[in-house]
Amino acid sequence: MASLFSLGSRPQALFRLASTANRSVCRRNFYLTAVVQQARDDDLFSSATPSETLVSDSSKSTTVPKAKLQDAAARREQQFNELVQYVTNRTGRKRAVKAGQVRQSAWLRLFQLANSSEQLEMVAEMFPRWRDSGKEFRSIHAEDFIRRCEELKCPTLALKVFGDHSKYGLGLSSLFAARHMLHSVYDKRPLSDSMTVAALFGVYKLPPVSSDLAACAMLYVACLKDNSSNARVVGKALYEELQNRVQDKPPVKAPQESTIRARYTEKPNIWLSDALKTIEKVHKKTGKEWRWIRYWTTEREWRPRNTFTPIQPATAAEHA
Structure with missing residues (x-):
């Protein structure tokens, strides 16, 4: 199944899957008239209401920005x-x-x-x-x-x-x-649209979708959201590839500052982070293993999965 995502040689496979998977203030600035102003001076709790002239002035202030937008x-x-x-x-x-x-x-x-x-x-x-x-x-x-x-x-x-x-x-x-x-x-x-895009990776001779972390994660999310048998088959292959890549590489953190997040070049890292968080959420809900994503979705320190601290032999004092 993993060969299915080597799209350079078999883009038609994903097109078939795609066809089966689918079936779109106003600031209230009342200018008081002389009469109302006098009443306000005489009685701070006056219940006098603005005149029609005041309402007209207020409505004018709301139409000016609207006119500018229309222009x-x-x-x-x-x-x-x-x-x-x-x-x-x-x-x-x-x-x-x-x-x-x-x-x-x-x-x-x-x-x-x-x-x-x-x-x-x-x-x-x-x-x-x-x-x-x-x-x-x-x-x-x-x-x-x-x-x-x-x-x-x-x-x-x-x-x-x-x-x-x-x-x-x-x-x-x-x-x-x-x-x-x-x-x-x-x-x-629908999943079919994502599968069509995945097929286009191969049509245009781009790297397979499974070889790119952001693309692989997004396509896997699309499969998780679909309940068809095709989604489960494709999702299984994507899951294995994604898990291996995430565990073998140090995490790439999405920027937090709004000015940096707005940069177009930062978007793939943001998309990857969002997709991985969605995967973690869905896996927790369905009972599927999710801890392998934690290095990417939290601030935990990343270590390659093949590193470990060997257990030292117990000393004589410990045995005693």
């Missing part, structure tokens, strides 16, 4: 549409506008401007035009696209795009991107 959203929408049009006119086999070049950064800008899953899908449908222009996407595009899919809660869009490279031309070209893609589906999506 910002409108500007963002306009920028998105203009950039979509710009890229569309200057890419493809037959360019409508031959002057000017589309930079690589234009795609990153489009990902950020997209404010809904529908807009991000619109951008994805433009990917073939980039390939038809003789251009290639880079790893940063894959990583940014997956991150935006997760933020806009449409991870299945990433599955569709990376599962059809012949159409979209955006490859899962880095282990970081593949890890992030797995993170976006393993906890809340």
Whole structure:
């Protein structure tokens, strides 16, 4: 079963498992009128209520930020549409506008401007035009696209795009991107989505999913959350691999400072830590062995499992 995760040679195995496993203040700033102010001066316990003018002033203070937000959203929408049009006119086999070049950064800008899953899908449908222009996407595009899919809660869009490279031309070209893609589906999506991502590790010639601690832990959690026979079979193989790797390596602690945790490069350690804590919790609940994870989930000092303190022979005084 362990060979199942050598995905470079057998990605189709996980695709079959995937198909069987699946079946988405206002600050109240009342400006008192002269009459109310006088009443307040005369009687500190006055029950006088603000006039209609005061209520109107208060409502104005709440609409100002809302108007600013609406203006910002409108500007963002306009920028998105203009950039979509710009890229569309200057890419493809037959360019409508031959002057000017589309930079690589234009795609990153489009990902950020997209404010809904529908807009991000619109951008994805433009990917073939980039390939038809003789251009290639880079790893940063894959990583940014997956991150935006997760933020806009449409991870299945990433599955569709990376599962059809012949159409979209955006490859899962880095282990970081593949890890992030797995993170976006393993906890809340069906097991089949996680298995599809695991299969894509092999399709794109990345290291097997079981060889990466973070990916292995997340996929194992996905199996624990599923109650199918396929999940138990895959989970058993992952469990053995994960346990060996965790016991043989010193723990990697996720950062605690919010400024460091926000760094994109720190995310894999955070994902690994969260997955291991979930595994420990589930194992405790189900009665499965969990102490092998404790070095990673607590502050206990780690020691390789093959080290031990030999028992010294008892002295004569002890025998006496």
